[in-house]
Amino acid sequence: MTKINKESPWQDLTPGGTMYDAGNSLEFKTGDWRSVKPVYIEEKCKQCGLCFPVCPENAIPVNKEQKREDFNYDYCKGCGICANVCPFDAIEMKEE
Amino acid sequence: MSIRERLSGNEASAIAMKQINPDVVAAFPITPSTEIPQYFSTFVSNGVVDTEFVAVESEHSAMSACIGAEAAGGRAMTATSSNGLALMWEMIQIASSLRLPIVMPLVNRAISGPLNIHCDHSDAMAIRDSGWIMLFSENNQEAYDNLLMAHRIGEHKDVMLPVTICQDGFITSHSIENIELLEDDVARKFVGEYKPEHYLLNSKEPISVGPMDLQAYLFEHKYQEANAMRNAKNVILEISKEFEKLTGRSYSLFEQYKLEDAEVAIVCMNSTAGTTKVVVDELRNKGIKVGLLKIRVYRPFPAEEIAKALSNVKAIAVLDRADSLNACGGALFTDVTSGMFVNNVQIPTVNYIYGIGGRDTTSKDIEGVYSDLMEIAKTGKVDNPYRYFGLKS
Ligand code: SF4
Ligand code: SF4
Numbered sequence: 001m002t003k004i005n006k007e008s009p010w011q012d013l014t015p016g017g018t019m020y021d022a023g024n025s026l027e028f029k030t031g032d033w034r035s036v037k038p039v040y041i042e043e044k045c046k047q048c049g050l051c052f053p054v055c056p057e058n059a060i061p062v063n064k065e066q067k068r069e070d071f072n073y074d075y076c077k078g079c080g081i082c083a084n085v086c087p088f089d090a091i092e093m094k095e096e
Numbered sequence: 097m098s099i100r101e102r103l104s105g106n107e108a109s110a111i112a113m114k115q116i117n118p119d120v121v122a123a124f125p126i127t128p129s130t131e132i133p134q135y136f137s138t139f140v141s142n143g144v145v146d147t148e149f150v151a152v153e154s155e156h157s158a159m160s161a162c163i164g165a166e167a168a169g170g171r172a173m174t175a176t177s178s179n180g181l182a183l184m185w186e187m188i189q190i191a192s193s194l195r196l197p198i199v200m201p202l203v204n205r206a207i208s209g210p211l212n213i214h215c216d217h218s219d220a221m222a223i224r225d226s227g228w229i230m231l232f233s234e235n236n237q238e239a240y241d242n243l244l245m246a247h248r249i250g251e252h253k254d255v256m257l258p259v260t261i262c263q264d265g266f267i268t269s270h271s272i273e274n275i276e277l278l279e280d281d282v283a284r285k286f287v288g289e290y291k292p293e294h295y296l297l298n299s300k301e302p303i304s305v306g307p308m309d310l311q312a313y314l315f316e317h318k319y320q321e322a323n324a325m326r327n328a329k330n331v332i333l334e335i336s337k338e339f340e341k342l343t344g345r346s347y348s349l350f351e352q353y354k355l356e357d358a359e360v361a362i363v364c365m366n367s368t369a370g371t372t373k374v375v376v377d378e379l380r381n382k383g384i385k386v387g388l389l390k391i392r393v394y395r396p397f398p399a400e401e402i403a404k405a406l407s408n409v410k411a412i413a414v415l416d417r418a419d420s421l422n423a424c425g426g427a428l429f430t431d432v433t434s435g436m437f438v439n440n441v442q443i444p445t446v447n448y449i450y451g452i453g454g455r456d457t458t459s460k461d462i463e464g465v466y467s468d469l470m471e472i473a474k475t476g477k478v479d480n481p482y483r484y485f486g487l488k489s
Pocket of ligand 2: 044045046047048049050051052068085086087088089090091
């Protein structure tokens, strides 16, 4: 399949825009939608595990020890849900 | 050997669906849908089809389920009417833009309000610019035949668009007429198997359907859809030829009934064409040269071919069974006249809105139209192009 980009002519586009590939939302970085940004305050974090399941963008990476790491700002769109659920004030929303 | 039967338009459509044996039928089982899913569900219960029947909670869901099933790689069908179609409207656009060749019988009934459930074409006209192929049927035989051709047309690789098969509510859908059916295996062989190139349930090629399509892409995708609609004209003619070889029943983009040497002509769709044919025969017996152009393929609209077919008459009446409420004329009228204009065919043409909400259309009404046309042909003058018949005034 030809690589489709913003300059592709109509002849190269697939019918209905179907992508002959899966998992490609990884290529769509939603980070630039953000107007406020969550900041991770590691010393306050108790690793309670409440924040990462609620993130709609999967932008809170979790390591092999089931511990959260710092935000992935490529995809975090700044919705603030994580900050809202954190019981220990370990996430602070700041203007970009 | 074909089978002689007597069936209503709804029964004929359900039998066509039985012979097609689709993978999925998703339908809303009560009004405003039609009897078609009801008859079809008995085929499912009796085990004569392999179809998964999904009794959904609304028409919006019916079309949504069809979209999912078709994208998965199956053949999906539903059937609806009037306000049921109105509730589907959002998903109607998704089906065509995702290029999913779903097939749907549409029994034409009025879009309320005030509340009315009887025949007119206001439902079909509300989706006329939605990227669906639309075939109209004069009677139960045509509804059946068109339905057997529908998948072949929609699934063609140059088309990939959904198809709706229209017939007049009650007048065709509930009247029992003679019909010639194909045997199940012959029909099934003609329809063939659906083998989509890309589909969601193909584990060897994972795909994503219905992505974001912003400023850089939607225009090109719409152009592809428009092209598919242009391609559909030839595909419809090809499939119709093949169908004719099998059944002896000939179909084209439209039917010309005694139009060749006609001085004046009526253009109309669905069951009114049957009434008009009777009047044409009566007037011809009196030596009055009248003709009929009955539209079968409304989308794609065969503008150039229609203009050419009408180019030798002296006056034309286009009959619209829905008022576009635009202060200039019905949808079929504006389509026909714009087709004539761009193809340099300048003939006095009038529009009649008629039959709204199931108002009876009699042979006397049609005679009245022909007599108006003879007058226009004589004088060459049209004082009011946007008229009504059957209206109490
Ligand atoms: S702000 Fe929203 S998107 Fe960003 S990490 Fe928190 S929950 Fe996820
Ligand atoms: S909710 Fe707060 S405390 Fe719990 S893991 Fe997330 S950041 Fe840490």
